[in-house]
Amino acid sequence: MEYHLAYTRANYERITAVENSFGAFGQPLMKPGRVLIAEGRLMKMCRRTHKPKMFFLFNDILVYGGIVMHSCWYSHQHIIPLEDIVIENQEDCPELQNHWLIRTPRKSFYVSAASLREKQEWIIHLEKYRAHQLTKSDRGPSGNLAAIWIPDRASEICMRCTDKFTVTQRRHHCRQCGFIVCNACSKCRFLIPTISSSPVRVCILCFNNLQEEKDRKDKGRNRWSDDFDCARPTYEVASEDETVERVESKWAGSQGPALPVGLKKHKK
Structure with a gap:
């Protein structure tokens, strides 16, 4: 059903709003057939601390960036093709709850949601549209995934x-x-x-x-x-070829430099 929304005015306005929120430093997000599925604020585990990031799930990519002003302005736009993503569910721990791991060939990181229900919805939708993309592209999951940075x-x-x-x-x-x-x-x-x-x-x-x-x-x-190179057969010039080669060389010497096919020689 969501693919029927691709060319609706509402979808166009939503994607345009996301583009504008990243300003001049963001990449264009409008594309034929692209639909904005969901958006939300998640906590991303960085090397020093947890930071709030704004995530936008499209039917073919995942976009996220830093929050400068909520619902108005975002920075450091990152775009990840869904077919490159591998999702790994994580058990709760004292430091991080309702979290999961997003792994890609370029970068791997933990994110957490405000509630278990929100976490489950994100994972379900990510897996659903990732599967769609893998089917469309006729390729397997990414093999080489980036290491997870230890905090x-x-x-x-x-x-x-x-x-x-x-x-x-x-x-x-x-x-x-x-x-x-x-x-x-x-x-x-x-x-x-x-x-x-x-x-x-x-x-x-x-x-x-x-x-x-x-x-x-x-x-x-x-x-x-x-x-x-060893298996490639060698070529020896036969006597007939030698005769032709000598005739062609004599002709080339008497007629001047050879011209490429189709190039006319102008008279002086």
């Missing part, structure tokens, strides 16, 4: 070398495993295409593992290329 307050020491964090010894996160590490243990950079088009910070252990995996893949590609 800063979860550790007072580097999770690799165990050095204590201080004012000068700052916390960093490995983009591959999500561990909290010191600067010395995370000086390496590695290209993870699903996260960024530029090399990102990773810990030494993950860097070594990623580099070994890359070397194995490169070695396999090189071996396949060598095998292909």
